[in-house]
Amino acid sequence: MVYQLIFSPTGGTQAVANALAGGQVIDLCDRSVNFSAVTLTGQDVAVIAVPSYGGRVPEIAVERLSKVQGGGARAVLVCVYGNRAYEDTLTELADTAQAAGFRTVAAVAALAEHSIARKYAAGRPDEADKAVLKDFWRKIQAKLDAGDTTAPALPGNRPYKKRGVRSIVPQAGKDCTACGRCAAVCPVGAIDPAAPKVTDNSKCISCMRCIAQCPVHARSLNPVLVAGLELALKPLCSARKENELFL
Numbered sequence: 001m002v003y004q005l006i007f008s009p010t011g012g013t014q015a016v017a018n019a020l021a022g023g024q025v026i027d028l029c030d031r032s033v034n035f036s037a038v039t040l041t042g043q044d045v046a047v048i049a050v051p052s053y054g055g056r057v058p059e060i061a062v063e064r065l066s067k068v069q070g071g072g073a074r075a076v077l078v079c080v081y082g083n084r085a086y087e088d089t090l091t092e093l094a095d096t097a098q099a100a101g102f103r104t105v106a107a108v109a110a111l112a113e114h115s116i117a118r119k120y121a122a123g124r125p126d127e128a129d130k131a132v133l134k135d136f137w138r139k140i141q142a143k144l145d146a147g148d149t150t151a152p153a154l155p156g157n158r159p160y161k162k163r164g165v166r167s168i169v170p171q172a173g174k175d176c177t178a179c180g181r182c183a184a185v186c187p188v189g190a191i192d193p194a195a196p197k198v199t200d201n202s203k204c205i206s207c208m209r210c211i212a213q214c215p216v217h218a219r220s221l222n223p224v225l226v227a228g229l230e231l232a233l234k235p236l237c238s239a240r241k242e243n244e245l246f247l
């Protein structure tokens with residue numbers, strides 16, 4: 001059985017995972033799941049996919065993945081980033097997966113639209129990316145069919161890069177109908193369902209899921225902050241980066 005263990009607040013990570021392989025989704029964004037009850041076996045293959053946040057695995061994804069019982073399942077690790085850099089994300093994901101009982105057999109660093117500075121990696125994964133990922137999945141399958149469970153060498157350092165501070169919190173605008181969709185889908189429960197125009201800044205992880213899922217597009221970031229970030233990222237993000245494959 002192939003599983004997708006995915007943390008994908010705005011869908012880019014999910015799109016990359018889907019381009020690799022389908023599978024039964026275990027949604028690491030879903031606060032209602034009892035992750036301790038998720039149990040895999042050595043026969044299973046798990047695509048474990050997360051975005052890079054400041055070169056790290058999002059903290060809540062580490063917390064939830066750590067509860068899963070890997071049971072020796074073979075893991076294909078996927079880190080998705082917005083064309084800046086992913087630094088220690090794959091190393092941290094490999095360590096987390098190992099501690100949860102997975103055996104890493106392959107890994108990918110792939111590109112998807114930067115969910116805050118959206119002009120970077122816009123339109124990715126594109127058709128060329130998807131073809132690369134599909135082809136890589138065939139190579140992974142051949143490795144598994146050969147009974148090879150060796151772990152690939154991955155880029156990244158220990159100790160990991162220090163986590164960045166979160167300071168960019170989406171706000172509800174005048175079109176907000178207080179439908180509560182944002183509160184329901186927020187991975188960390190930072191939005192009060194009874195008063196969705198209020199976000200708890202101390203809980204918000206700046207994942208942009210509330211903006212992506214608002215049915216009336218009433219949530220947004222301060223455009224001045226986004227413009228400043230896009231400018232700061234320009235020298236780091238402008239040249240197209242390619243998927244990196246580790247087998």
Ligand SMILES: Cc1cc2nc3c(=O)[nH]c(=O)nc-3n(C[C@H](O)[C@H](O)[C@H](O)COP(=O)(O)O)c2cc1C
Pocket residue numbers: 007008009010011012013014050051052053054055056080081082083084085086111112113114115116205206207208
């Ligand atoms: C809080 C936050 C931090 C991010 N940090 C990085 C980063 O360090 N490097 C990078 O290239 N992209 C970064 N990104 C962009 C995401 O990794 C990228 O957009 C990813 O595709 C988002 O996944 P999703 O669409 O599944 O939510 C960051 C995005 C967010 C929301």
